[in-house]
Amino acid sequence: MPKFDSLYSKNALSMKKSVIRELLKLTTQPDIISFAGGLPAPETFPVEDLRVAADAVFTKHAAKALQYGTTEGDNDLKAELVKYEARQGVTLTPENLLIVSASQQALDMLPKLFLDPGDYVIAGRPTYVGTIQAIQSYQGKVLGIPFSTDNDGFDMVELEKRYARAVRDGKKVKYVYVIPDFQNPSGICWSLEKRKAILKFAYDHDLPLVEDAPYREVRFMGETLPSIYQLDQQGENRGIVINMKTFSKILVPGARVGWVMAHPEFIQKLVIAKQAMDLCTNVFAQKWLAEYLKTGKLYAVIENTCKLYRDKRNHMVAMLEKYMPKRYDLTWTKPEGGLFLWISLPKYIDTDQMIFKAVERKVAYVVGSAFYFDEPEHNAMRINFSYSGFEQIEEGVKRLAEVVKAEIEAHEAGPRGRTAPEGM
Ligand SMILES: Cc1ncc(COP(=O)(O)O)c(C=O)c1O
Structure with missing residues (x-):
C-alpha cells in the first residue's frame, strides 16, 4: 500500500465515503432484500428500442459518435431536449443547455465554481447524500434547513432565521440547493407556495438557486406543479435558477x-x-440517446414507469400498514412520486446500529443519518420501492418490521432486556 497520506490535498482529506455506496456492498450478499439503493426497476428499460438506436448510431453517425465532441454537448441531443422540455412548458434555446455526465457531475461542478473552503450552501435537513459529498470535497459546508411539519418544503421561518444568523456570524452563503419534486431521501414534494417563496428568497438575497430535478417526471399521483425554473421564466425571468435533469x-x-x-x-x-x-460527455451515449428520443418512445416509457412505481409504492405502503407496529412515533411518508419512502422511528431507535441487525435478518435500508451534513438525526431510514419485486417488498417489509419490533420491545423491557449491539 503506497504511503501517500501526508501528500493528500486538504480537499482530498475532506472527502467522505458515501455511506450508501458502502451499504450497497453489504447488500450484494445472497438472499438479502435491499431497499437501500436508488435503483430504477430494470424491467422499465426499453432494451430492444435502445439496441436499435445504438445500431442506428453505428450506421448513420459512426465517425462523429466515436470522435471527441464539444464540451457543451451534442447538437442533436440538445435539439431533442429543447423539444422534450417544450412539451413540459419550458422554453429553451440550445445555449441554455449543457449536457453533463449525469446530474452527479453537475452537482460536483457547482461547489467547484462557487465555494472557497468554509463557504456555505443552503440545503435541506435531510438532503441528497451525493450533494453533501460534493460540497465536502471542496471543503464547503451546509447550512441545513428543516422541512415544515406540513412536508411541503422548507420551514421558511427557520430559513430566514438561520440565514440571518449565518450572515451575522460572517459566514459566506453561496447558493441554495433544493430538490422540489419528490426529494431524495424524504419523498417530499414542494407546494407551489413554497416554490414561489424560495424563488423570492433567492431573489431577495441575490443567490443562485439550484433545482435538482431527477424525479420530476416520476410523478404517479397528483398534479404536476411548475418547476422553480419555470416560475422564474414565467415571472421576473432573472435567470438565477440552475435546473438539473x-x-x-x-x-x-x-x-x-x-x-x-x-x-x-x-x-x-x-x-x-x-x-x-x-x-x-460520452459522445456515443449522447448520439445514442438523441436517436432514441427521435423515436418519441420515451413518453410511453415514462408513463409505464410511473404506473409501475405507483403500484410498488402502494404495495409498500400497504405492507408497512400490515406489518409495522401501530404507534404515533412510527410514521412514513406517502410520496406522490419518486423512488423512496422515509420512515421515522421512535427517538430511542438508532438506525445506524439497527442496520446490522437488519442485514443479519437479510433486509437493508439506508440509515437516515447519511443525509445530514452535521448533527444527524438517527431515528430515520430511507427505503426504496422501485427496484424490488412485489413479493420481495412484502417479505422485506415483514423482516424490517420484525427488526423494528424487537428494538421497541427491548427498549420497553428496560436496560436488562436490551442486548449489546453486535460488533459488525
Ligand atoms: C437528488 C439527486 N440528484 C442527483 C442524483 C444523481 O443522479 P445521476 O448522476 O444518475 O443523474 C441522484 C441520484 O440518485 C439524486 O437522487
Whole structure:
C-alpha cells in the first residue's frame, strides 16, 4: 500500500465515503432484500428500442459518435431536449443547455465554481447524500434547513432565521440547493407556495438557486406543479435558477447522461469547470440517446414507469400498514412520486446500529443519518420501492418490521432486556 497520506490535498482529506455506496456492498450478499439503493426497476428499460438506436448510431453517425465532441454537448441531443422540455412548458434555446455526465457531475461542478473552503450552501435537513459529498470535497459546508411539519418544503421561518444568523456570524452563503419534486431521501414534494417563496428568497438575497430535478417526471399521483425554473421564466425571468435533469430515473442510469438548464452566461462558466473534468460527455451515449428520443418512445416509457412505481409504492405502503407496529412515533411518508419512502422511528431507535441487525435478518435500508451534513438525526431510514419485486417488498417489509419490533420491545423491557449491539 503506497504511503501517500501526508501528500493528500486538504480537499482530498475532506472527502467522505458515501455511506450508501458502502451499504450497497453489504447488500450484494445472497438472499438479502435491499431497499437501500436508488435503483430504477430494470424491467422499465426499453432494451430492444435502445439496441436499435445504438445500431442506428453505428450506421448513420459512426465517425462523429466515436470522435471527441464539444464540451457543451451534442447538437442533436440538445435539439431533442429543447423539444422534450417544450412539451413540459419550458422554453429553451440550445445555449441554455449543457449536457453533463449525469446530474452527479453537475452537482460536483457547482461547489467547484462557487465555494472557497468554509463557504456555505443552503440545503435541506435531510438532503441528497451525493450533494453533501460534493460540497465536502471542496471543503464547503451546509447550512441545513428543516422541512415544515406540513412536508411541503422548507420551514421558511427557520430559513430566514438561520440565514440571518449565518450572515451575522460572517459566514459566506453561496447558493441554495433544493430538490422540489419528490426529494431524495424524504419523498417530499414542494407546494407551489413554497416554490414561489424560495424563488423570492433567492431573489431577495441575490443567490443562485439550484433545482435538482431527477424525479420530476416520476410523478404517479397528483398534479404536476411548475418547476422553480419555470416560475422564474414565467415571472421576473432573472435567470438565477440552475435546473438539473437526468436520464437516470426516466430511462437508464447506465447511460450517465444528464442536462443542465441555465442562463447562457452561467452555462459558459460550467463549460470551463467541465473541461478539466472530462472534456466532453460520452459522445456515443449522447448520439445514442438523441436517436432514441427521435423515436418519441420515451413518453410511453415514462408513463409505464410511473404506473409501475405507483403500484410498488402502494404495495409498500400497504405492507408497512400490515406489518409495522401501530404507534404515533412510527410514521412514513406517502410520496406522490419518486423512488423512496422515509420512515421515522421512535427517538430511542438508532438506525445506524439497527442496520446490522437488519442485514443479519437479510433486509437493508439506508440509515437516515447519511443525509445530514452535521448533527444527524438517527431515528430515520430511507427505503426504496422501485427496484424490488412485489413479493420481495412484502417479505422485506415483514423482516424490517420484525427488526423494528424487537428494538421497541427491548427498549420497553428496560436496560436488562436490551442486548449489546453486535460488533459488525
Ligand atoms: C437528488 C439527486 N440528484 C442527483 C442524483 C444523481 O443522479 P445521476 O448522476 O444518475 O443523474 C441522484 C441520484 O440518485 C439524486 O437522487
